[in-house]
Structure formats: C-alpha cells, structure tokens
Amino acid sequence: MANSNDDTRKANQRDHEYEGNPLLAGISSHYITFASPEEAHKETYLSRAQQVKRYLTADITTRWADLVLIVCFALSGLIDSGAYNAYECFTSMMANPNAQTGNTIFAALGVSNLPVSVPRYAWTKSVCSIVAFLLGALLTSNFHRVFGERKRWVLAASFAVQAAMIAISAHLVQLGRSSGSPVKDPSLTGFPADPGFPWLDLVPISMLSFQAAGKVVASRVLQYNALPSVVLTTLYNDLMSDPGLLTGGLTGNVGRNRRLGGLLFYVGGAVAGGAFVRSSAGFSGLLWTAAALKLVVILAWLLWREEAEQEDGEDA
Template sequence: MDDQREPLLGNGHANGHSSRDSLVKQSSKTWVERFRRRMTASVNTDWADLILIMCFFVSGLIDSGAYNAYSCFTSMQTGNTVFAALGVSDLPVSQPRLSWTKSLCSILSFLLGSAAFSTFHRLMGGRKRWVLMLSFTIQTAFIALSALLVQHGKSSDSPAKTPPSLDPSFVNVLEDPGFPWSDLVPIGLLSCQAAGKVVASRVLEFNALPTVVLTTLFNDLMSDPYLLTAGIFSNVQRNRRVGGLAFYFGGAVLGGVMAKSSLGLAGALWIAVALKGAIILVWLVWKEDTSDDTDG
C-alpha cells in the first residue's frame, strides 16, 4: 500500500505546483494583455476639447515669454512671417539686424514639427493612447530642454525692459549682438513642439481649436448667429472658442508675470512642462473609445 501511495502523493504535489505556476503565468499574461489592449486602444474624444483648451493656455504662456526673450513667437507663425519679411529690408529699426533669423527659424521648425508629428500619428494610429502619450511626452521633453538652456544661461531670458526715459543704459538693448546662435535652439524646440498640439487638435477632430491661432477663433466667434441668444450650455462651439481665447489670454498674462519676476522665461517653461506632464497622465486614464470604428 505504501508503495502505491507515494507515487500518488508525489504526483499530487507535482500537479499542485504545476497548477499554481500555470495560474500565475496565466494571470501575468492576462495583465500584460489588458495593458497592451488599453495602450493600443483609441481614446474617446468626448470632452477631449478640454485638453486642447488647456493647450491654448500653454501656447499663450510660452509665446508671451518667448516674445519677451527673443522678439519672435514660437506658436503664432503669422507674426513670424511678417517679421521675417521685414528682415529683408532690415526692419524694424528697433531690432538687431539679424533678429529676423529667429522668426525664420521658428517657421521652419514649426513646418518640420507639423510634418513629423502628423506622419507619426498617421503611421502609428491616430488616436491610439500610446501614440498620444508619446506625442505629448516628446513635446514636454522639448520644453524641458529649452527651460534648461535658459535656466543655465545658454540662451536669452525674458527680463522686462525698462523704458529709455527711466533707464539710461536702455540703448544697450538695441546694440547688434551678432547672429543669435544661442537662441535658435530653444526657439526651434519650442516651435516644433507647438506643431504637435495643432496636429493633436486634428487627430481628435476638433479643427475649431487649433491651440495656437486666434484670428479665426475671433472671426468664427463673432460670426456665430447664436452668440448672445443661445443658453449657457446649449452652444458648444461658442463655449469652446471662448474657452480657447480666454485660456490663451490667461496663459499670456501669466507669461508676462513670469517675465517680470526673477524666474523669467525659464519659470514659465517649467510651468508649461508641468501642465504638459499632467496631460500625459490624463491620457493614461482617459476613457477608451468602444465604438465599432475604433483603432485596434
């Protein structure tokens, strides 16, 4: 009897260990599959306009600080196009002779960013969670690198300029500093990441919220026949436009406040890094699109 029991007991223990190992492996595989499924699923676009409105705030924050530091924009390329065109005639006279190169650098970097981010989304899968998270991670990294360059004195900062009547040394601001090599790197990085926000607005199908352009928003807002007659919550498009304009203005105000403070442009950029980092985390927990046409 003993000879018969030992093999039976031995087999029983072996089967027990095998079953537990199998369950652990199955559980691990199930968790990995759930995580993979979640990251490759497309996000739901409901309420995603709120994220784009926050991007308006980031654009205003960075642009106001960048203009104080570099006399060019990193998001609004219409102004940069005018500045670059004036540079052909060495205008405006109040700016250093080669300052137009900053605007040109911003335009070219924005074009490059638009091509790169749009191609990335198109090839990897538009609204997939990991694609959006990686896109905003790259944008955040570009802002952080720019902040480090400014913070460590490798690029111009944004101190508020005092009027000539109050500061006899103001004329030094107008001296030609030569070719602005040190400023072109952060300008290029900030302009490239700005394109990523615009691409995101297209991917999420909120073309009315381009996150960097205000002129069309002003026009579309004032062209709305129900601008003043619709209820507070019954005109979604109007509310989105008002939100984008208000947040861009608020961000620009904060950028000006930072420019006058001891934190300068670097402080404004670190705030932008924190906000973009928060958006990355929001995408991680954002609701999945369960419709039939969702990307797998």
C-alpha cells in the first residue's frame, strides 16, 4: 500500500515538472495545446498591428519640438517670398509683419477699385487668401482637437495635407495653368497689353494659404508661445522687449534664442525664395522644394520621441 502511494506521488510530481515545458509537453496530454500555423500567424500579425497603432497614437514630447517650428519659419519665408512675387498678395500670417492684415486692407481698397495701379479684381486674391487661411485654421484646429493634439499620426497627417497642397500648386505653376510670375506682352502701341485677370491663380493662392494655417496650429498645440506664428510684428516686439535680451550668454535665454532663430530662419528662407524665383527652377521649383522639405518634417514627427519616454527618463 505504501509503494502504491509513493508511485502516485512521483507521477504527480513528474506531471508538475512537465507543466509549461513545451519540450516535454508530449509526456502528459493534459498540458498539450496545439495552434495551427494560420492562427499563430494571425496572432503575430495582430500583435504587430497593435504595436504600430500604439506607436502612431502616442503623444509626442514637446521637448526640442521648437526646432521643427523654426524650420517651418524658413519654409514660410521660402513660400511667401515666391508667392508674393507671383501673385502680389500674402498667403500666410507669417508672410510679412502685417500679412493677413495687409490682405484685409487690399480687399477693403478693392471695393473702391483702389489702388488704381493694380489690375481690376486683384482684390479677389486677398479675399481668397483670407478665407482659405481661416478655413485652414478652423479645420486643422478641429482635426487636432478631435483626434488628439500631439499624436504622432495627427501631426504627420496635418503636414502631409500641407505638402500635398504645395505639390498641387507647384504642378499648376509648372504646367503654366497659374501665372507663376505675372508677365504682360507688349501691345502694338508699345505698352503692356492687359491679358485679363488670371482667375486660376486663386487655386494655388487658396492652397498655399490653407496649408499655412496648419503651421500656426502646430505652434499652438505644441505650446511654444516664444515662437508666435501669427505675425512677425509680435516676434519683433517680444524679442526687443525681452529684459534678458543682452544677458544670459548664448544658452541662458532660451526664449530669446527661439525668437531670434525663427526670425533668422524666416529671413533666410525669404532670401532663398528670391534666389529660386530668379533661377531656372523658378517658382515651381521653389514649391517642389518646399513640398519635399515638408516630407522631412513629416518624417521627423513620425520618429519623434513620445511623451512617456521623456517622463521615464526624467524620473530615472
């Protein structure tokens, strides 16, 4: 009887040792579980899809994100200088110290057919730019608000729309469907002939103004108030009003450095835009370059560290 109890105890101990060991699972059918290759592949696929979803829906950290916004200042200067040269209106709130304020004045004067030196209906460009910018700000801000202000995919999608609109504008200019740079052929009297108002110019003007609003919204959701994207007048004022403008060394005044960096990058982009327009690449080449640089910004958002990683590093 004692031997029987010992045998039973040893058998139970042996089965316990086999539990969870896939190499010995065949010893005890109680612990055998089989999964078909299709089910195993499905589980692996779902696991990877969940990882990708989690990665794309994570909030990015705002740390060092000001560097991307400063690059956006350069892109604004690049696009705005070329657009004003081509269409004689502003396409961005960052385009000029007065930007959409200037467009508002142009539109108001257009009611009285002023200034007399500009073509008839020229005011419609300014109106179109204002409406497109307002619509871009409305839709982009609500897009961020609904789907997540700082989620990776939301920021990437917003800038992807901006890149697409710039690329479409570049295509129209390249095909000659948009004026690019206004040129009037001489008439028989030797004076420039009136080619009529280029209504198709309103398409790229609208697209460039719409996408410009996305950069303004990005500066707000990333909470970098030291980089005001509304008008450069604010940036000039905040920079010169900073009590630590001449103190703090090179790295001791971060707000001053951001404002100064944004200003310098904007001016540099505007100078580059003028050089582009005068070169063989022209306005279309300028826009294609801007669209390509937007893709670099999209890649930056997709690779940016998430907020949780920053917090873990600070806790450590």
